[in-house]
Amino acid sequence: xxxxxxxxxxxxxxxxxxxxxxxxxxxxxxxxxxxxxxxxxxxxxxxxxxxxxxxxxxxxxxxxxxxxxxxxxxxxxxxxxxxxxxxxxxxxxxxxxxxxxxxxxxxxxxxxxxxxxxxxxxxxxxxxxxxxxxxxxxxxxxxxxxxxxxxxxxxxxxxxxxxxxxxxxxxxxxxxxxxxxxxxxxxxxxxxxxxxxxxxxxxxxxxxxxxxxxxxxxxxxxxxxxxxxxxxxxxxxxxxxxxxxxxxxxxxxxxxxxxxxxxxxxxxxxxxxxxxxxxxxxxxxxxxxxxxxxxxxxxxxxxxxxxxxxxxxxxxxxxxxxxxxxxxxxxxxxxxxxxxxxxxxxxxxxxxxxxxxxxxxxxxxxxxxxxxxxxxxxxxxxxxxxxxxxxxxxxxxxxxxxxxxxxxxxxxxxxxxxxxxxxxxx
Amino acid sequence: xxxxxxxxxxxxxxxxxxxxxxxxxxxxxxxxxxxxxxxxxxxxxxxxxxxxxxxxxxxxxxxxxxxxxxxxxxxxxxxxxxxxxxxxxxxxxxxxxxxxxxxxxxxxxxxxxxxxxxxxxxxxxxxxxxxxxxxxxxxxxxxxxxxxxxxxxxxxxxxxxxxxxxxxxxxxxxxxxxxxxxxxxxxxxxxxxxxxxxxxxxxxxxxxxxxxxxxxxxxxxxxxxxxxxxxxxxxxxxxxxxxxxxxxxxx
Numbered sequence: 001x002x003x004x005x006x007x008x009x010x011x012x013x014x015x016x017x018x019x020x021x022x023x024x025x026x027x028x029x030x031x032x033x034x035x036x037x038x039x040x041x042x043x044x045x046x047x048x049x050x051x052x053x054x055x056x057x058x059x060x061x062x063x064x065x066x067x068x069x070x071x072x073x074x075x076x077x078x079x080x081x082x083x084x085x086x087x088x089x090x091x092x093x094x095x096x097x098x099x100x101x102x103x104x105x106x107x108x109x110x111x112x113x114x115x116x117x118x119x120x121x122x123x124x125x126x127x128x129x130x131x132x133x134x135x136x137x138x139x140x141x142x143x144x145x146x147x148x149x150x151x152x153x154x155x156x157x158x159x160x161x162x163x164x165x166x167x168x169x170x171x172x173x174x175x176x177x178x179x180x181x182x183x184x185x186x187x188x189x190x191x192x193x194x195x196x197x198x199x200x201x202x203x204x205x206x207x208x209x210x211x212x213x214x215x216x217x218x219x220x221x222x223x224x225x226x227x228x229x230x231x232x233x234x235x236x237x238x239x240x241x242x243x244x245x246x247x248x249x250x251x252x253x254x255x256x257x258x259x260x261x262x263x264x265x266x267x268x269x270x271x272x273x274x275x276x277x278x279x280x281x282x283x284x285x286x287x288x289x290x291x292x293x294x295x296x297x298x299x300x301x302x303x304x305x306x307x308x309x310x311x312x313x314x315x316x317x318x319x320x321x322x323x324x325x326x327x328x329x330x331x332x333x334x335x336x337x338x339x340x341x342x343x344x345x346x347x348x349x350x351x352x353x354x355x356x357x358x359x360x361x362x363x364x365x366x367x368x369x370x371x372x373x374x375x376x377x378x379x380x381x382x383x384x385x386x387x388x389x390x391x392x393x394x395x396x397x398x399x400x401x402x403x404x405x406x407x408x409x410x411x412x413x414x415x416x417x418x419x420x421x422x423x424x425x426x
Numbered sequence: 427x428x429x430x431x432x433x434x435x436x437x438x439x440x441x442x443x444x445x446x447x448x449x450x451x452x453x454x455x456x457x458x459x460x461x462x463x464x465x466x467x468x469x470x471x472x473x474x475x476x477x478x479x480x481x482x483x484x485x486x487x488x489x490x491x492x493x494x495x496x497x498x499x500x501x502x503x504x505x506x507x508x509x510x511x512x513x514x515x516x517x518x519x520x521x522x523x524x525x526x527x528x529x530x531x532x533x534x535x536x537x538x539x540x541x542x543x544x545x546x547x548x549x550x551x552x553x554x555x556x557x558x559x560x561x562x563x564x565x566x567x568x569x570x571x572x573x574x575x576x577x578x579x580x581x582x583x584x585x586x587x588x589x590x591x592x593x594x595x596x597x598x599x600x601x602x603x604x605x606x607x608x609x610x611x612x613x614x615x616x617x618x619x620x621x622x623x624x625x626x627x628x629x630x631x632x633x634x635x636x637x638x639x640x641x642x643x644x645x646x647x648x649x650x651x652x653x654x655x656x657x658x659x660x661x662x663x664x665x666x667x668x669x670x671x672x673x674x675x676x677x
């Protein structure tokens with residue numbers, strides 16, 4: 001079917017501004033992805049899946065400008081022992097990065113694969129993304145597969161002693177970063193990946209994750225409060241038997257953020273938790289779109305999203321649990337809640353369950369509310385001033401999502417950072 | 427210390443008068459008890475004094491050491507020395523009890539122009555005070571009142587009172603939901619805080635609590651006014667005969 005003209009034009013304009021990296025084992029995958037983009041067309045305002053978030057600035061040929069945000073704050077996760085891989089406006093910075101060798105894991109640059117004809121990543125690159133295009137199209141992810149210029153290819157074979165920290169720095173006012181990471185976790189292996197930083201004025205990131213039987217991957221990311229940045233990110237995770245995948249995202253401000261997570265259970269007894277805490281204070285838009293497919297027995301999935309919004313901020317949650325026929329004993333939980341601190345802010349939620357198995361426990365809930373007056377009075381009656389009490393109640397509200405982070409030190413660090421940010425706003 | 431004159435209060439949302447000319451004076455060092463039937467205005471009195479929203483004062487005054495309470499925000503009243511021990515302490519998930527206590531103590535000190543307590547001094551003090559209330563380290567770490575039993579919540583209220591060292595303590599049905607042992611423990615905590623510079627207003631339905639926290643003065647609140655004032659024996663009278671006799675006698 002031919003694309004509507006508006007979409008065709010927009011897609012062609014965007015594609016004309018990009019050039020397909022050639023050579024090596026990924027080229028075929030890139031070409032296939034380009035064909036997917038051409039067939040689907042890039043997202044437009046009339047697309048159902050983009051009903052609550054305007055895709056124009058994510059799609060337009062030139063990246064919208066965003067001033068570089070620097071308030072002199074120490075970088076997130078700085079106090080942790082971690083292996084840093086730094087990208088500046090989407091380009092690997094060897095100087096700023098640590099030595100990429102670490103026991104239990106092999107880390108390579110995606111761009112190095114252009115010179116290799118054989119590599120395991122060939123079987124994952126664009127493969128999970130392509131699987132994730134059904135039943136809902138995600139053209140920005142296919143665009144990413146086709147044109148990503150850099151990224152990391154990580155093979156976790158053991159239990160590395162420290163987390164891998166992907167640091168995304170923003171330097172140019174109009175930068176357009178497209179990064180694609182491939183993460184393969186072997187059977188019984190376990191790793192933690194941290195991500196932080198604004199990356200560019202516009203950031204398109206995809207991460208494909210394959211966790212083999214009994215493997216674990218923890219992903220914790222902090223999209224800082226850089227006000228003007230735009231980001232569209234996709235996670236595609238495929239989970240084997242008894243594997244564990246836990247992802248948490250903290251998002252603060254940013255003109256536009258769309259985070260999609262697509263998780264598929266292929267092996268029995270696996271666990272996936274996708275959580276997010278968001279603070280929007282101003283004219284910011286933040287969208288979490290999650291799609292979890294249960295295609296195995298006795299798997300547990302949790303989606304926990306909390307958003308605190310004020311001064312015109314908008315929060316979006318589109319979350320789905322699909323339980324396929326035969327995915328018995330599925331335990332699916334989904335909660336999305338917003339705390340609206342004023343009348344100008346809004347939360348748009350579309351929670352969905354689609355179940356074809358008859359022995360499952362799935363629940364979902366979505367709420368929007370004002371701050372708990374009882375709690376606020378309790379704090380004030382102890383002498384805590386209104387602004388500070390509001391911050392405490394805000395943190396309390398976000399706690400359920402932050403508690404999804406298994407590593408309590410990392411969780412505490414995020415809470416401390418958030419506390420500081422809230423206090424500065426006063 | 428606390429002086430309430432001709433206090434008239436109605437609910438903000440509806441045209442319903444609750445306090446209708448209440449007069450009360452609590453001196454420093456004294457424990458005053460307020461008893462009264464359901465709906466007489468006991469909890470309203472505690473909320474109006476501590477600054478909760480939703481009430482409108484239509485007449486009268488309430489002062490603490492001469493300062494007009496009714497003009498102040500809840501947190502300002504707290505810094506001035508008002509403390510309300512809640513009948514139903516509020517659960518605040520995600521905020522550690524210790525963080526909450528330190529925030530409160532330091533906010534009050536700051537409001538009074540005093541230096542904030544250092545982390546070590548605070549810890550030392552809170553540990554000592556928690557110990558006497560049989561509050562263990564785990565309870566201090568947990569989120570405020572979350573998963574606490576009824577007794578633990580009330581002990582936590584008393585711990586806050588001990589840390590904040592208010593001038594005027596208002597206890598709103600602190601005995602509700604407590605078993606005998608817990609009531610004893612809570613009462614001991616309150617008694618330990620009795621001192622010449624501090625006043626207490628103990629609101630209760632039952633005389634039982636007053637066996638443990640011995641009042642100097644007992645008031646009967648009915649239909650929004652203090653209708654009778656006496657010594658501890660008045661509480662016994664209520665316990666034995668109920669309110670009906672007293673109310674009949676007043677009318």
